[in-house]
Amino acid sequence: MTQSERKSGLFVVPGDRLGVIEEFTSGPGTYVEGGTIHSKVTGCTLLDMLNKQVSVYPLVKAATVPHVGSIVTGLVLDVKSKNAVLRIFQIGDKMLSGFFKGMLHISGVSHGYVDNMFNVCKSGDIMRAKVISTENRSFFLSTADKDLGVIYALCSLCGHVLQPGNRGMGCSKCGNFERRKLSPDYGKDTTHKGEQIES
Numbered sequence: 717m718t719q720s721e722r723k724s725g726l727f728v729v730p731g732d733r734l735g736v737i738e739e740f741t742s743g744p745g746t747y748v749e750g751g752t753i754h755s756k757v758t759g760c761t762l763l764d765m766l767n768k769q770v771s772v773y774p775l776v777k778a779a780t781v782p783h784v785g786s787i788v789t790g791l792v793l794d795v796k797s798k799n800a801v802l803r804i805f806q807i808g809d810k811m812l813s814g815f816f817k818g819m820l821h822i823s824g825v826s827h828g829y830v831d832n833m834f835n836v837c838k839s840g841d842i843m844r845a846k847v848i849s850t851e852n853r854s855f856f857l858s859t860a861d862k863d864l865g866v867i868y869a870l871c872s873l874c875g876h877v878l879q880p881g882n883r884g885m886g887c888s889k890c891g892n893f894e895r896r897k898l899s900p901d902y903g904k905d906t907t908h909k910g911e912q913i914e915s
């Protein structure tokens with residue numbers, strides 16, 4: 717924060733810099749690293765100028781944490797033969813300020829048999845999924861319902877957007893074909909491309 721930004725009521729996310737230990741003491745919701753005070757939570761800054769203490773009041777609304785049954789949208793971070801890890805950035809139609817990691821196991825992909833996760837999604841894809849378990853704050857996902865699956869995918873050879881066709885997902889640029897577990901909404905949703913998923 718710069719000098720002029722040092723005030724209460726600022727929205728911060730975990731890791732945001734709040735000040736240095738020469739100026740303030742570290743209050744609830746903050747931590748110190750290398751002499752700098754950072755926010756530990758998503759919330760609002762509380763600056764006690766009298767006691768020179770900075771704290772963060774956590775803002776956690778029910779709608780910002782996935783629950784069992786929540787429909788979430790996420791970026792595929794990593795794919796192995798039996799599971800994929802997603803960075804959940806949206807719950808329903810609400811974009812999240814932080815993010816959660818979700819796990820899609822191969823048994824949750826479809827009601828039918830799926831042999832290999834690499835035929836379901838690839839890293840960099842955007843997927844819509846349903847939360848089926850939140851035990852130990854781990855979010856386990858399913859794409860078995862008919863409206864769930866990949867909604868945006870890029871060619872793994874050249875990075876061009878893939879288009880569904882008779883032979884699978886085709887790349888009009890390099891002619892590559894790939895497989896995905898598609899949502900019927902594939903390609904219709906244009907709100908998740910570019911910078912919004914990077915935040």
Ligand SMILES: [Zn+2]
Pocket residue numbers: 871872873874875876887888889890891892
């Ligand atoms: Zn291509």
